[in-house]
Amino acid sequence: MDRYAVIGNPIAHSKSPQIHTAFARQTGQALQYEALLAPLDGFTRTVEDFRAAGGRGANVTVPFKLEAFALSTRRTPRARAAGAVNTLAFDGDEVLGDNTDGAGLVRDLLINLGHTVAGRRVLLLGAGGATRGAILPLLHAGPAELRIANRSADKAEALAADFAAEAGKARLEGGSFAALADRKFDLVINATSASLAGERLPLPRGLYAEGALAYDMMYGRSHTPFMCAALADGAARVADGLGMLVEQAAESFALWRGVRPDTAPVRAALRRQIDAG
Numbered sequence: 001m002d003r004y005a006v007i008g009n010p011i012a013h014s015k016s017p018q019i020h021t022a023f024a025r026q027t028g029q030a031l032q033y034e035a036l037l038a039p040l041d042g043f044t045r046t047v048e049d050f051r052a053a054g055g056r057g058a059n060v061t062v063p064f065k066l067e068a069f070a071l072s073t074r075r076t077p078r079a080r081a082a083g084a085v086n087t088l089a090f091d092g093d094e095v096l097g098d099n100t101d102g103a104g105l106v107r108d109l110l111i112n113l114g115h116t117v118a119g120r121r122v123l124l125l126g127a128g129g130a131t132r133g134a135i136l137p138l139l140h141a142g143p144a145e146l147r148i149a150n151r152s153a154d155k156a157e158a159l160a161a162d163f164a165a166e167a168g169k170a171r172l173e174g175g176s177f178a179a180l181a182d183r184k185f186d187l188v189i190n191a192t193s194a195s196l197a198g199e200r201l202p203l204p205r206g207l208y209a210e211g212a213l214a215y216d217m218m219y220g221r222s223h224t225p226f227m228c229a230a231l232a233d234g235a236a237r238v239a240d241g242l243g244m245l246v247e248q249a250a251e252s253f254a255l256w257r258g259v260r261p262d263t264a265p266v267r268a269a270l271r272r273q274i275d276a277g
């Protein structure tokens with residue numbers, strides 16, 4: 001049986017084995033998918049051991065996405081744009097590095113949530129790896145404006161400058177949270193890790209245009225602090241990042257196996273499981 005794995009540290013919490021096992025069952029693919037804990041100083045060795053044991057591909061999660069990028073012998077354009085790799089495919093001596101996070105986000109927004117990005121004003125909060133991975137797929141969806149805002153404003157400005165050549169017709173800018181005062185957006189995406197610590201972002205009030213969606217990349221049993229604050233500030237809809245998690249996995253699965261699974265039943269099962277605690 002073909003072997004795949006998710007590699008991270010920590011890894012026990014990962015839902016990837018469950019998601020990929022469900023995809024395999026649904027599509028009739030004979031594969032085995034496991035979680036591998038790599039020592040913090042042992043990512044490359046873990047990958048090499050897994051390849052030597054017949055591994056065909058791997059997902060990579062915190063804190064190894066930059067090391068996975070460095071280890072790849074070939075990278076997809078979206079992995080190069082993200083500067084990070086969450087999906088490895090092994091073929092002989094070649095290690096292909098891809099990044100499916102941003103594509104997963106955009107599929108969740110456009111297809112699962114039915115939210116239009118084309119021609120709309122989009123605000124992306126944060127300037128870390130998740131933001132970097134989301135910028136190119138979001139720009140490809142054709143927003144009128146993509147604004148990046150971060151606690152450390154210089155990082156948001158630098159990201160906007162990095163992607164200026166890819167902006168097309170979109171107005172692409174970066175800056176501070178405070179500079180968002182008096183601005184309105186149709187879609188606000190939280191790609192900071194503030195919700196992980198249960199913290200609220202210091203955002204000015206009145207950010208949400210009519211019908212706006214507030215999307216938190218984090219997910220959980222109840223609304224995150226960002227989602228609660230967005231509803232209080234007038235967001236019409238909120239969503240968490242569970243759909244993104246399942247969609248990025250489906251992108252990886254499609255890359256490895258050439259088949260795209262139906263994500264809806266897998267997402268629904270995970271949601272039930274999370275709600276049940």
Ligand code: NDP
Nearest residue numbers: 126127128129130151152191192193194199217241244245
């Ligand atoms: P990074 O560590 O690379 O970046 C963290 C970002 O959050 C930085 O911009 C940082 O700002 C900001 N930040 C952290 N704490 C605060 C705070 N208290 N107030 C304001 N800003 C803060 O993380 P990632 O980009 O890798 O991940 C970000 C989030 O996205 C995580 O919650 C992660 O779980 C989620 N994610 C979800 C995925 C999914 O499939 N659903 C996939 C990938 C990520 P500064 O630069 O000023 O330090």
